Amino acid sequence: MRIQLFYNSPKARRYFRAIQSGLAEETVGLAPIGLAGGSALDNHDVSWIAAYSIERKRARPHLSDDRLARDTRVLHRVARWHYAAAWQRMARWRPDVVGVWGGQSVDARAVRAAAAALDIPCVLFETGLLPDSTTADARGVNAEASVPADPRFYEAYRCNAELPERCTPRKLPEGTPEPLPSRYVFVPFQVALDSQVLLYSPWIRGMSQLYWLLEGLMRDVPEPLHLVCKPHPSCSEPYRQLRRHAAGHPRLHIVEQHTSEALIRGAEGVLTLNSSVGIEGLLLGRPVLCLGEACYAIPGVAERARSPEAVRAWLSARANGIAVEAPLRRPFLNWLANEYVIPGSFRAPSVMHFESLRARLGEAARIRGAQSVEAVAAA
Known part of the structure; x- marks a missing residue:
């Protein structure tokens, strides 16, 4: 299995390097989300790639209409360059599956768009839905995650799991705890x-x-x-x-x-x-x-x-x-614990983490292969 991981931050680079070492039996390539010319992206795709970053600009107070228009033009141009760089790297490397952290920033969306254009599944990584876990989902994260929304699915689910008993620890600022109401x-x-x-x-x-x-x-x-x-x-x-x-x-x-x-x-x-x-x-x-x-x-x-x-x-x-x-x-x-999350934080991935991740990436690659076979048969 050929896996290509695109990073856009030191955090993602460290984790993807750990994946490269942990999945030694696979061929794992790392690439920064760079910039390049030569994109043939149409305006609609450019708009989607830049949409969240533009929304962040729009949500900032006191940003003038002229400034927003100027920033929008810049983000559309950057979207093309990121898309071109990702497309070129994927076209040369021909991975079975690609991965990127998050999925909404302009550079991460460019990777997603390039992967879709080349018919390569793209797995999005994010902090896990449960404490001490990681998300790796080929559909999306947060509200776009491939978590079944039909209550009947969970009515029929019978497998128990050992659930976390503590929440994710977060550092507190210095100071005296405030008094809390009784209810x-x-x-x-x-x-x-x-x-x-x-x-x-x-x-x-x-x-x-x-x-x-x-x-x-x-x-x-x-x-x-x-x-x-x-x-x-x-x-x-x-x-x-x-x-x-x-x-x-x-x-x-x-x-x-x-x-x-x-x-x-x-x-x-x-x-x-x-x-x-x-x-x-x-x-x-x-x-x-x-x-x-x-x-x-x-x-x-x-x-x-x-x-x-x-x-x-x-x-x-x-x-x-x-x-x-x-x-x-x-x-x-x-179901989250048994079937969905990758066990272990991305900050300290374990052998179990890599085994689960290998299966998740392999599943994404197999789905793409099955779809390709169906397309050939239909033709």
Whole structure:
């Protein structure tokens, strides 16, 4: 099996080098996502490759229309160059499968587009959906992942798994832990310009909008339920206005000195757009409400809300102590652990990690081969 891995960051390069060593029986080539001329890409494909990066520009405050137009032209040009470089490397190397980290940045989307043009499966790598795991998915990550969305699939799934008992540890800033209310719902903030917010959250477009929505709804939510929000540790947005407002609000709090795991364990539910903290909430047996698109927003696993009224009803149910039925929570988590995630973090991959990854990459290559045979037979 010939595997070609394209990296665009030191993190991805280190992991892909580890894959190259760990899959010694395979032919693994590494390549930076470079720039080259000679692309024959049409405008539609250019637009798709650059779309997320342009959306990130558009979401930045105070960016003028002239600046956005200029940056859009530059990103379209860069998209062509990245596509040309990836296409040329794949055409020369002729891999059975390619891989790239993430999948939404302009350079990663260029790799995906080039692989599609050459009929080569492209596996997207990302931090795993479960603690101490890695995602490797030929369909996509996050809401685009190849996770079955039909509840009937999990109703029929019977294999148990040993699930993680702890959440992914995250470093806390220095300081004294803030006091917490006795009853609360945990609201994890997400990275402001992340694809989870910009691409997969159709009606809540940022954490400030989420905060003000919740503040308005809490007027009708019975006491003594509170909301506890925690900024994402990787997000540079200071949220100064929200912090000032929350400091004087009796039932909304913004905290930083508590781990997400501790906040989940003390909460009566987790309310999120589509964060991986939602899956941690499922692992710890808490009701989860998704406001955006998420691969775990499946009836019987986690609840979904697409309107303020639905959010208010869910919060009121938590305030009133109404039990949440989630009969498919455990089968869903069992399936993730048994069938979907690659065991072990990309930061310290083990022998088991590489064995599972070899099978996943081989499956992607076989699907391509089967499709090619069908095409020849049909011709």
